[in-house]
Amino acid sequence: MAQSSIGEVISESEMEMMDKIEKFKRELTSLRTGRANPQLLDTVFVEYYGTKVPLKQVAAVSVPEPRTIEVRPWDAAAVDAVEAELMKMDFGSSPSRNGGVIRISLPPMTEDQRKKMVKVVHSMGEDARVQVRNIRRDILEKVKKAQKAGELPEDDAARHEEAVQKLTDSYVKTIEDMVAAKEKELLTV
The missing domain is CATH 3.30.1360.40 (Gyrase A; domain 2)
Known part of the structure; x- marks a missing residue:
């Protein structure tokens, strides 16, 4: 696996991560918050x-x-x-x-319903984070295989791993921000 194909794998993985974020966003908007939507x-x-x-x-x-x-x-x-x-x-x-x-x-949501929905949102957020991290794991495995096969120098492998980690961190942060915003929306009466 040449260095250019590693770049392609990272690009494809970034697209996968974006898809997971979009799916998560759609799931969040379909949740009832007490307001009509x-x-x-x-x-x-x-x-x-x-x-x-x-x-x-x-x-x-x-x-x-x-x-x-x-x-x-x-x-x-x-x-x-x-x-x-x-x-x-x-x-x-x-x-x-x-x-x-x-x-x-839509009837107003009770305090208990709101708290249950917050738990659901946190659970959905954790699922989305796990999906993004699984994509990261798959990329890192490919980078390590390429390095072991001698197709990728150690320095380049380390650079790719760092880039993948930064990418993963940014998408996990996006998910956390979305969860926090939805929680605030749910708890606001």
């Missing part, structure tokens, strides 16, 4: 003309009030299917329908 419905799929499609493709989702999500299907034929899927979700209250508009009122 259109991303809460990102995981909803609706049966539309025989095909399961994301809710975003059949309806406009808005937040007219801090604790209310409003869903406006573009096709009147989809209103029943959208309402049925929203009924399956656990929001703490049932969606209400007014003509072609479906409203979901």
